[in-house]
Amino acid sequence: MRDFSQDHRWLSINTATVRKSRGVDLPLPEIIEACVRRGIRAISPWRDQVAAAGLPAISKLVKSHGLGLSGYCRGGMFPAADAAGLKAAREDNRRAVDEARELDAACLVLVVGGLPGALAGRAAHKNIALARDQVTDGIAELLDYARTVRMPLAIEPLHPMYAADRACINTLEQALDVCDRLDPERSGALGVAVDVYHVWWDPKLHAQIERAGKDRLLAFHVCDWLTPTADLLNDRGMMGDGVIDIPRIRGWVEAQGFAGYSEVEIFSAANWWQRDHGEVLDTCIQRHRSAV
Amino acid sequence: MRDFSQDHRWLSINTATVRKSRGVDLPLPEIIEACVRRGIRAISPWRDQVAAAGLPAISKLVKSHGLGLSGYCRGGMFPAADAAGLKAAREDNRRAVDEARELDAACLVLVVGGLPGALAGRAAHKNIALARDQVTDGIAELLDYARTVRMPLAIEPLHPMYAADRACINTLEQALDVCDRLDPERSGALGVAVDVYHVWWDPKLHAQIERAGKDRLLAFHVCDWLTPTADLLNDRGMMGDGVIDIPRIRGWVEAQGFAGYSEVEIFSAANWWQRDHGEVLDTCIQRHRSAV
Numbered sequence: 001m002r003d004f005s006q007d008h009r010w011l012s013i014n015t016a017t018v019r020k021s022r023g024v025d026l027p028l029p030e031i032i033e034a035c036v037r038r039g040i041r042a043i044s045p046w047r048d049q050v051a052a053a054g055l056p057a058i059s060k061l062v063k064s065h066g067l068g069l070s071g072y073c074r075g076g077m078f079p080a081a082d083a084a085g086l087k088a089a090r091e092d093n094r095r096a097v098d099e100a101r102e103l104d105a106a107c108l109v110l111v112v113g114g115l116p117g118a119l120a121g122r123a124a125h126k127n128i129a130l131a132r133d134q135v136t137d138g139i140a141e142l143l144d145y146a147r148t149v150r151m152p153l154a155i156e157p158l159h160p161m162y163a164a165d166r167a168c169i170n171t172l173e174q175a176l177d178v179c180d181r182l183d184p185e186r187s188g189a190l191g192v193a194v195d196v197y198h199v200w201w202d203p204k205l206h207a208q209i210e211r212a213g214k215d216r217l218l219a220f221h222v223c224d225w226l227t228p229t230a231d232l233l234n235d236r237g238m239m240g241d242g243v244i245d246i247p248r249i250r251g252w253v254e255a256q257g258f259a260g261y262s263e264v265e266i267f268s269a270a271n272w273w274q275r276d277h278g279e280v281l282d283t284c285i286q287r288h289r290s291a292v
Numbered sequence: 293m294r295d296f297s298q299d300h301r302w303l304s305i306n307t308a309t310v311r312k313s314r315g316v317d318l319p320l321p322e323i324i325e326a327c328v329r330r331g332i333r334a335i336s337p338w339r340d341q342v343a344a345a346g347l348p349a350i351s352k353l354v355k356s357h358g359l360g361l362s363g364y365c366r367g368g369m370f371p372a373a374d375a376a377g378l379k380a381a382r383e384d385n386r387r388a389v390d391e392a393r394e395l396d397a398a399c400l401v402l403v404v405g406g407l408p409g410a411l412a413g414r415a416a417h418k419n420i421a422l423a424r425d426q427v428t429d430g431i432a433e434l435l436d437y438a439r440t441v442r443m444p445l446a447i448e449p450l451h452p453m454y455a456a457d458r459a460c461i462n463t464l465e466q467a468l469d470v471c472d473r474l475d476p477e478r479s480g481a482l483g484v485a486v487d488v489y490h491v492w493w494d495p496k497l498h499a500q501i502e503r504a505g506k507d508r509l510l511a512f513h514v515c516d517w518l519t520p521t522a523d524l525l526n527d528r529g530m531m532g533d534g535v536i537d538i539p540r541i542r543g544w545v546e547a548q549g550f551a552g553y554s555e556v557e558i559f560s561a562a563n564w565w566q567r568d569h570g571e572v573l574d575t576c577i578q579r580h581r582s583a584v
Binding site: 126200232 | 453455495
């Protein structure tokens with residue numbers, strides 16, 4: 001297991017972590033400059049942040065700094081209530097692959113979607129098995145395209161509390177079942193993003209990380225589970241502030257040969273987004289050393 | 293599958309559902325009277341509500357009305373940070389078995405506990421595997437006692453969002469693994485409580501219900517998953533108001549031979565607890581017919 005206590009060379013910042021500074025939206029170019037100033041070598045930007053600044057500008061900025069992308073957030077949201085919705089998702093996902101390719105991301109992270117309409121509080125139906133079938137079909141089709149441009153797809157199992165509205169793939173086992181079905185040859189084109197927040201509770205976690213192996217472990221995300229958790233979405237804690245034994249899980253992942261970045265991904269409406277982004281990044285660096 | 297549309301003979305009310313009426317604590321004797329007036333044949337009371345009214349008084353009241361108990365809430369909370377804590381949990385659980393016996397409950401429901409101290413926001417450690425071992429040991433010991441008084445124990449897997457602070461048994465598969473280990477002969481002394489709120493998201497739900505079989509299916513609880521869910525604990529929705537396909541899951545459970553009550557268990561601080569309990573009970577009856 002790598003020693004993270006001496007430096008932060010394996011720290012990546014998911015840019016949602018500093019989406020806001022002192023409660024105000026922070027443009028992606030400023031996030032990038034703040035990371036570069038601190039010797040942070042990689043980020044994982046969100047599509048909406050890239051779009052707001054313009055893909056060409058971000059591509060140029062990233063390349064000029066030699067900044068790596070541990071992932072690109074995000075593709076997915078495959079299920080839909082009708083054919084038009086499925087087609088729109090398909091096209092949007094191809095664009096996401098193209099953007100990830102332009103930015104030379106390590107992978108496109110897939111948050112696969114749940115019941116159509118549920119995110120807006122109006123689920124079109126209650127058939128989660130159907131949504132899961134649409135997800136598998138959507139990934140299968142996207143995979144064909146992603147292979148042609150050599151962009152790996154990383155299925156991110158989301159915590160079961162997001163099954164209805166954000167992702168109906170909710171365990172690592174389930175994600176790996178999809179990988180085995182669509183990429184049985186373990187080509188590296190399809191794998192998983194392991195986010196400790198989503199999977200830490202899983203009694204089968206260690207076994208499924210071993211099942212995944214190096215071929216399928218495309219990304220590793222960290223933050224912490226707070227007790228109490230005040231909000232289902234925006235209360236992801238800073239590493240060390242919660243109950244997840246992050247080093248233990250990182251040890252399991254690295255035992256498989258994973259040697260990539262630990263990507264910090266914190267959504268924190270009431271806490272970290274209210275602080276200055278410089279303070280947040282400095283804390284990420286410190287906690288990456290002490291708690292990851 | 294039984295037809296629930298014509299009557300509510302298989303409705304049971306978990307008394308947490310009407311813990312408050314118009315925002316004010318409602319004593320258990322009043323809850324019981326309100327249920328009996330509506331022809332509700334069973335309840336599942338909470339220990340604190342029983343204690344407040346006195347066990348002998350509740351026992352007498354229940355028996356005089358011929359009211360059934362679909363379960364007794366609850367034993368569990370096995371993990372502790374030290375030997376004194378483990379001993380206290382052991383003794384308290386024996387008392388819970390005795391109370392359940394006195395009330396002639398169908399089973400004692402076990403909410404097994406999580407990381408010691410986490411419920412108070414100060415987890416003593418981050419070793420969830422240790423907590424799970426303590427849970428298995430605690431159930432094993434309690435089972436020996438419960439067998440002597442013929443009180444079945446029902447392990448309730450709780451939603452993974454409660455893994456840290458309320459229950460570190462989080463899937464039906466995990467609960468059944470414990471059952472297989474401690475009661476391999478499927479004696480009926482140990483089984484599970486299937487609460488749709490906790491398990492609806494699980495891609496292995498159907499298969500694990502089949503694995504459980506009639507011997508292990510000791511209780512069936514219903515409410516609904518709301519989108520959005522505003523609070524991790526106290527935002528359980530009324531059946532029909534959310535995204536859970538309750539009849540589908542009930543069909544799976546009944547296909548195994550389960551023929552007991554559907555127990556309505558709603559914690560709803562912002563909604564149902566603010567209404568008059570009569571209105572809440574009438575709504576439970578109506579939704580039991582239309583949405584369960």
